[in-house]
Amino acid sequence: MANPLEHLSFNHIDSATVGTIVYPPGGKYGPRIQQDIQLVLLHTGSMEVTIDGVLFRLEPGNVALLKPGHIEHFTFADEQDSWHRWVAISVQLLSVDEVKALEQVPFSLPISEHLNRITDLMLSIRSEHADTGPVMRSLGLTAIQLFLTELSKAQLQQDIHxxxxxxxxxxxxxxxxxxxxxxxxxxxxxxxxxxxxxxxxxxxxxxxxxxxxxxxxxxxxxxxxxxxxxxxxxxxxxxxxxxxxxxxxxxxxxxxxxxxxxxxxxxxxxxxx
Missing domain, CATH: 1.10.10.60 (Homeodomain-like)
Structure with missing residues (x-):
């Protein structure tokens, strides 16, 4: 799979945010309109995401890519806490070709050690660096590009063992x-x-x-x-x-x-x- 954002540069990123949250059993969130390109790393529990009326399920140990412009509604596990972290970048207007290519990207893949480490780093420095600062913007872009690179590798390897x-x-x-x-x-x-x-x-x-x-x-x-x-x-x-x-x-x-x-x-x- 070609990288749909291969030409996206640091200068196209307005801001990057990172966070972590635990939803109690039966938790829900939304609906909302997704504004950013966002990674959701699910560590415990489960997550069902309805995107424009289509249901997707995310299992623990996997990361999902959410795309701007879609209506999302989240439902979490009934019997245990659901813990997830996220990385989101706010980008300037994407080209028509970039939007079309991004829409073809699969919903999720397993979380890699590299992606975990980037998220760790962003969480550890977010109090010292503003969301619009060059460090956070650079790390946010790196996280998104890493997801797309790992997705290409996973497809070549015919999924994780x-x-x-x-x-x-x-x-x-x-x-x-x-x-x-x-x-x-x-x-x-x-x-x-x-x-x-x-x-x-x-x-x-x-x-x-x-x-x-x-x-x-x-x-x-x-x-x-x-x-x-x-x-x-x-x-x-x-x-x-x-x-x-x-x-x-x-x-x-x-x-x-x-x-x-x-x-x-x-x-x-x-x-x-």
């Missing part, structure tokens, strides 16, 4: 527990060594590194949206010690858990996604 999808689903469900490579591989239906090879091919990381990255993501969400103590958040996120928790959070985000909490509570999200 099902064992990787099974492994990621198991990790998302059991991340609080003491997971090891053998347990994850068993649920994925492959050997330890083969699962490592598959993760390196499709996720550009290893299964265990993916586990720790996901634990940090969940911990950041608890830091931002709950009043739980840092030690309790560490325990709920699968960390054995607060020291290990703090070290990985700092390594992944550049901030301490306390700094993340202060930043999140000091500046609420301006979007309702």
């Amino acid at each position: 099902p064992s990787v999808l099974r492994a990621k689903a198991y990790i998302h469900q059991e991340f609080k527990e003491g997971l090891d490579l053998t347990m994850i591989a068993a649920h994925a239906g492959v050997s330890d060594e083969h699962l490592v090879r598959l993760f390196r091919k499709y996720e550009q990381t290893t299964p265990i590194k993916y586990v720790w990255h996901y634990r940090v993501l969940r911990a950041i969400e608890l830091l931002a949206h709950t009043g739980l103590s840092i030690s309790e958040i560490a325990q709920r996120s699968g960390f054995q010690t607060s020291y290990h928790f703090a070290r990985l959070v700092k390594q992944q985000t550049g901030k301490t858990p306390s700094e993340i909490r202060t930043s999140s509570w000091g500046k609420g999200d301006s979007h309702a996604e």
Whole structure:
């Protein structure tokens, strides 16, 4: 698939926004008219999006591309929280050819480690850089272009290997527990060594590194949206010690858990996604 936005440059981006939110069971949002080119990264729960009357379903561990000009309505899982993050760019008027090509882009694909990291970075610096600033605009454009590049690669590879999808689903469900490579591989239906090879091919990381990255993501969400103590958040996120928790959070985000909490509570999200 050709990249429909290959000629879209930094100068075409008016602003870029990023956010994170948890919807309780049975949550709904919309209808709304989509204004931006937006990525929605779903980490837990489920999401049904009705776009111009057509129903699409997004499973955890996948990212959807929402396109401007469409009427959207969101319905979330009935029995559990649905946590998602988003990256959106506001662009100047697209050409007719760009709009037509963008409409042909498939709805979703699995979230990659690279896309997770860009979203992490945007969330960690949003309090220091305005939505219209060059850093956020550049990162927002990079995230959208990365999605389109990964989509092309996934189509060439005939989709992500099902064992990787099974492994990621198991990790998302059991991340609080003491997971090891053998347990994850068993649920994925492959050997330890083969699962490592598959993760390196499709996720550009290893299964265990993916586990720790996901634990940090969940911990950041608890830091931002709950009043739980840092030690309790560490325990709920699968960390054995607060020291290990703090070290990985700092390594992944550049901030301490306390700094993340202060930043999140000091500046609420301006979007309702």
